[in-house]
Amino acid sequence: MTSSTDPSRRHLLVGAGVGAAAVAIGAVPVLSGVAHAQSVSNLSGPDLQLTLFHRSIELAFVEIYGMAIDKKLLDADETKSAALFQSHHNEHAVAAGALAGIGAVGTNGQMVNTYAGRIRVANTVDALLDVLFDLETRASSTYLLACGTYEVPRAASFASAVLSVEAQHATVIGSARGLPVGAFMPAFESIVGAYTPAEFPVLT
């Protein structure tokens, strides 16, 4: 992973005249409106419960990545990537809390316990990456399911923005792990394997 901000490919777009126009869209991406969500959360009922669930599992992901990093099986580049993904999940938890307007929901303890056991017995890099790949793949399914579950468009927008990145996490980990291409590059994203509150209850 590089952190350079030199957008070499952008030179291709010089004169294309699309970039600027592309920004002005009628829809407001929810993440540009996190502050807005903090002050104007009108989620209720199932949408609110689902958002709180998302916050709880994102906080769990942060802890799980911490445990994975602490195993010290990953090399420097892998550790850097794991830390980056961990930070993404923290951002997602913050955004979910902002969307819900309620920050009281904490880490999903059952999910942490489940994955802690798996990480404990993962004694090779491959085994550890398998656990993280499973996590990111199921997380992607969770947010695709949410896109089709949320009633409030703004909440669906949140789910789609998170899905976009968590699917990429899964692809990077799956590729680095050397999994079959079909595993990390499916033709369609799937809802199979999505985490659910029934499996990982939110305790408030």
Next chain:
Amino acid sequence: MRVGRDELRRQMREARVEQRESMGPFRDAMMRVASGDPGFNRRGLLIAGGGLMAMALAACADHTPKPQVDQGGATAPTTVTIAPPPVNDVTLLRTASSIEILAVQTYQEAIDSGLLTTPEFVEAAKLFRDQHDEHAKLFAAATTEAGGEPYTEPNPHIKLEVVDTILPSVENELDVVNLALELEDTAGGTYQVFVPMFTTPELRQTIQSVGAVERRHAVILTSALPEEELFPSPFGNVTLAVSAASYV
């Protein structure tokens, strides 16, 4: 963590074969949807339902009839402005189809150009082309399901403003990868923006079942460009999402 390339070429080829095989029943189902088979459970396939419900958005075009000829009879040349279509579920699905068809066409041109010399890139381009083709079929079927007529041409606006503009400057493999990445980011960003614009949760899920895959394509392509930041944001970037002017 770099994207691994060991056996990537072989795996890409195998994945394409697997995809072809696995998509057989899917294609059959698509044909049944397209033909209007009344006995077919379309909701089960597409996770997409609902009818054609107009969605009033601020970005909608103003369709008030306007004079296009000088009423005074002057002979000065006039400009005819084609208003973008109304923004509704069908328009969004047709636009998505047009983006997918453009992607298929562009990947094919890239493969045919001979500029791709790294076997992994060739295999990736073929896999991505095939997946975009499947996406186009899904959107076509969803358009029919929503009561519209599927769009069957590459998006004329993006083709003109992006592909046709960039192509003359494409001289090597990395230029091709850059162009492909531009299209993938355009698709992924556009579909993400479409999510809150659709009128039903089912269609939001349908569009992102594809949008997330375009994001996966993008991260693979980005990994081939060492100077590109793999994750510029913790959330899906919509900078290259198309404007309403590109809707069809």
